Amino acid sequence: MSKKRLAVGLMSGTSADGVTAALVEISPDRVRVRRFETYPYSARLKNLVLEAPSLRAPEISLLNFALGEAFAFAALQISRGARPLVIGSHGQTVWHGPNAVPPNTLQLAEPAVIAERTGLTTVADFRPRDMAAGGQGAPLTPAFDLFLYGRGPLRAVVNIGGIANVSLVGHGRLWSAFDTGPGNGLMDEAVRRVTKNRSEMDRGGKLAARGKPDEKLLKRLLHHPYFRTSPPKSLDRATFGAALLDRYFPRLTRARLPGALATLAELTARSLRLSVLENAPDAPLAEVVVSGGGALNAHLMRRLRVLFAPVPVTTTAAHGLPVMAKEAACFAWLAARVLDGKPNHAPAATGARGVRILGKIVLA
Template sequence: MRVVGLMSGTSHDAVDAAAADLTLHDEGSVLRLAPHGMVSAPYEPALRRALAAALSPSPTSMADVCRLDTGIGQAFAAVAVRADRELCGGRAELIASHGQTVYHWVSGGRVHGTLQLGAPAWIAEATGCPVVSDFRPRDVAAGGQGAPLVSLIDTMLLRGRPGAPAALNIGGIANLTALPATGTPVAFDTGPGNALLDAAVRETTSGRAGYDEDGALAARGRVHTPLLRRLLAEPYYRLPPPKTTGKELFHAEYLRTALEGFGTLAPPDLLATLTRLTARTVADALRPLGATEVIASGGGTRNPVLMAMLRQELAAGTALLTSGALGLPAAEKEAYAFAVLGFLTLHGLPGNAPECTGADGPRVLGSLTPGRRPLRLPPNPARTPVALVVRPG
């Protein structure tokens, strides 16, 4: 089946669409993925401003939510059409859309609800393909964290690798999946990836820049140790997994509060401190798991200063590489992951890893919006795949 996976992460800067051929082998125990590449388009400036203005802790209205649901759905639809035309030759059979997370309701260490916008009807109407969307709520309803959902794909990719491998994604929020040498897989959000870094850049440039390109500002700065110590006192870091977080916690106002009493820090020093915070919290999360290899993906891998600090912070002997070494380019991996989740849903197969999310058991995820043709579901495979093998597309 040729599937397009759509993704926009917590940085809410662009919509990514990755296309792949997915095939079950070995009586359904192995899923083979042949990647066809990715297309991406930034949100229109007005839509991105409206999205940023509606995110917690800012107040919003149901009218704003309705407009965003439509606008984001149309943006996703436009990128899906491009992906079908440019990557699939017009032969895409399924679209899997993560949507745009706008709120993840966490209280007392438990997730009570989660909201992703981007009405799938716009995608189905534009492409004519059936669309699987709204993946997270079913895991939440089953008592899970609803994240990180890529943990199932990570465990399938990592299984069989030597030692204790871990997958790390550094987006607005950083998350990891680890296969300890003994015991079951574990996955959780470690804390801010780029969220506080991007907030600091927007604050210090009055919105003229959205991120620290190539870590250039951080490279010129020095870590402010008292500020780093205050930031590391955040209680979230000491919560046991499974756990998730988001920009509901790590936002611009959180940063302003943390800076109180320190006067005005030079932007390079602030960025160096926040970059060290991300590297430190990721390494601190990995250390108890005995990770021997870390396979990184996401936008944070494009920041050489962050990657260098992460290498410094990781335990001695822990290798750090990107998911490109496994055949999935670091910028594309999450979009491919949701293509896999959509494929599993259409085949009636579970898409969560309950040992990672904390759900009561395996669940088929998402909602299905039919395309133009009559909806015909494929037969359910006899078993759920346990391994994901990437082959050239």
């Protein structure tokens, strides 16, 4: 990249809330988010996304094109008055099976629809190439984390969406990166169950702050086999999803919800801390930098600050990157790398056999 360029990044995570779009200015040594917005899914579209693993082929095909329209709308809205060079779309993950035989993954939101509606070259479907090269297909943000923070001291760069992931980066290299376990997903599902979908989340962690974690249950949850698996590793929403709530929280009620949320928030916080401690290099950790919806959960952030003390826990906003825009900005950057013919993933994170250029290109 020899000069500043504009790109659009599109992302929808495991929570399936909608499409986050970011208009990003990319230069050789930095990125700047000019603006970003999340465009919520309709209730019908969200339900289809959450039900996707059980849908039939005709319904999956319809969902792919419907999501393409939703992603295209988001791209058009966020790029009004600007002339971006490219769109990078992660799509909507509806299945991720890195340990299946053969490994496989599926992200929907038809890029041909995005390119046709916007008139912009669109790069999408990043995960399969990494998986074809022997990798997990995820996480894909560590290459971006290395670009942003690699020249500084050792940091744990954390994103807490439906699931949580960490990149241990600094001193010129990426040391390790992987999905750590549940993020907001279990907490959101618990709220939806108790409120019969009238509420989507525990805003600010206010309910969790009123509850008390169940230490015996936490001990059992922290013995989940995923936490004993060594990196590289990645998660699908189902691993820490509805079935886990059914097993460990079978009688959720309004009265029990604060305690359940306190326990689930503690699970996210403690599993993150354990992941960092067990995989960090033998060097002082300078900072934990958090992005994603979890950064807006005041209770969860308080718990992370207690658990990581005296290491400071901040957010990407302190580094000039809005917490809800980071992943979308990442896919804008990944797409720009594709146009430059440059590798855009981190094999050290995914386990791929070597560096590759990820993504399928639909020309304008």
